Amino acid sequence: MSKKIRAAVLGLGRLGYWHAVNVVTRIRNAELAAICDVDMETAKRVATELEVPFFTSDPEDILKDDTIGVMIIASPTSTHFDLLKKASEAGKSIFVEKPLTIDLSEANEIKRIIEYDNTICQVGFMRRFDPAYVAAKNRINAGDIGDPIYFRGISRDPHSPHEAFIQHSGGMFVDVSIHDFDIARYLMNSEVTSVHAHGRILKYPFMEKYQDVDQSLTYLEFSSGAAGDAEASRNAHYGYDIRGEVIGTEGSIFIGNLRNHDIQILTKSGNLHDILPDFPTRFTDAYHLELASFFQVVEGRGIPSVTVDDGIKALEIAFAARESYQTGKKVELNSLYLW
Numbered sequence: 001m002s003k004k005i006r007a008a009v010l011g012l013g014r015l016g017y018w019h020a021v022n023v024v025t026r027i028r029n030a031e032l033a034a035i036c037d038v039d040m041e042t043a044k045r046v047a048t049e050l051e052v053p054f055f056t057s058d059p060e061d062i063l064k065d066d067t068i069g070v071m072i073i074a075s076p077t078s079t080h081f082d083l084l085k086k087a088s089e090a091g092k093s094i095f096v097e098k099p100l101t102i103d104l105s106e107a108n109e110i111k112r113i114i115e116y117d118n119t120i121c122q123v124g125f126m127r128r129f130d131p132a133y134v135a136a137k138n139r140i141n142a143g144d145i146g147d148p149i150y151f152r153g154i155s156r157d158p159h160s161p162h163e164a165f166i167q168h169s170g171g172m173f174v175d176v177s178i179h180d181f182d183i184a185r186y187l188m189n190s191e192v193t194s195v196h197a198h199g200r201i202l203k204y205p206f207m208e209k210y211q212d213v214d215q216s217l218t219y220l221e222f223s224s225g226a227a228g229d230a231e232a233s234r235n236a237h238y239g240y241d242i243r244g245e246v247i248g249t250e251g252s253i254f255i256g257n258l259r260n261h262d263i264q265i266l267t268k269s270g271n272l273h274d275i276l277p278d279f280p281t282r283f284t285d286a287y288h289l290e291l292a293s294f295f296q297v298v299e300g301r302g303i304p305s306v307t308v309d310d311g312i313k314a315l316e317i318a319f320a321a322r323e324s325y326q327t328g329k330k331v332e333l334n335s336l337y338l339w
């Protein structure tokens with residue numbers, strides 16, 4: 001077997017930790033050569049647990065190490081721009097978590113840099129690798145439900161992430177709904193042309209400080225003439241609830257459900273099943289498969305299946321939704337396209 005690709009994970013929080021675990025345990029052509037977290041204790045703890053040979057709190061240590069070919073960026077969204085820019089200029093291949101950047105001008109600058117440096121860069125829209133969403137996509141493309149005419153997305157977190165995360169997340173539309181905006185474009189085979197969004201704080205008053213909301217609804221119109229909606233919530237205290245539906249002219253596809261293990265518990269008081277608790281559980285396979293696909297590209301096979309352009313398109317929809325929520329008006333996307 002040829003030499004393994006030496007990779008580093010930056011940011012070892014709620015998600016970066018799982019990317020590190022996946023590189024160590026499930027990606028056959030990669031090795032986790034280094035990890036980085038600005039919190040040295042976190043870096044040390046994860047390095048010890050996963051037996052990673054090098055850990056640091058300074059991203060520069062990774063950037064200047066020419067033996068490391070891949071950077072997996074899973075630090076807060078507000079840090080993506082700087083790390084992406086430096087990683088591309090240092091000649092690394094990059095996997096970056098969604099959202100690509102915290103604002104659109106940064107995203108467009110990254111597109112320019114990545115193209116100039118000819119850098120491999122994949123964005124972490126993992127739903128595109130989730131077996132249920134993939135099956136839905138294949139059925140739609142096979143014509144099983146006719147022409148897609150309505151998209152519905154539900155993305156509910158069991159609770160709000162910690163306050164520092166919210167502060168650097170870009171807000172509900174940029175952080176959460178962006179998953180539905182991306183998968184909507186993908187499943188509907190059509191671009192979003194306008195959005196009309198609403199939002200409220202129902203449970204977490206601290207969000208007002210960041211002009212954020214914990215519940216939102218975005219109505220979408222597509223260039224094909226189709227329509228849709230995307231609900232996002234931080235208030236699903238019962239579990240992690242990700243569902244979707246595509247209605248076509250000849251049928252409908254439901255995607256996802258709440259069930260965790262495939263068991264039912266029957267007692268006199270009712271019929272129970274356990275509920276998915278969090279994103280690492282719901283998207284275990286998707287997080288593995290997106291990295292496996294990325295490392296194949298780094299090895300020279302194919303091109304990234306979720307590109308910087310996809311990252312920008314989804315961000316444009318998210319920013320239009322945020323503007324619509326703030327102004328109370330429908331926002332056309334054409335006015336926002338910057339490239």
Ligand SMILES: NC(=O)c1ccc[n+]([C@@H]2O[C@H](COP(=O)([O-])OP(=O)(O)OC[C@H]3O[C@@H](n4cnc5c(N)ncnc54)[C@H](O)[C@@H]3O)[C@@H](O)[C@H]2O)c1
Nearest residue numbers: 011012013014015016037038039074075076077079097098
């Ligand atoms: N695809 C998904 O399903 C999904 C799920 C969760 C988070 N995310 C994305 O992943 C990113 C991280 O989110 P999270 O929930 O893991 O955040 P988190 O706050 O749990 O963890 C972030 C970690 O990054 C570290 N960090 C901060 N600045 C850094 C820097 N410059 N270099 C290296 N490390 C740094 C922090 O100390 C922390 O340990 C965000 O962009 C978020 O949108 C994606």
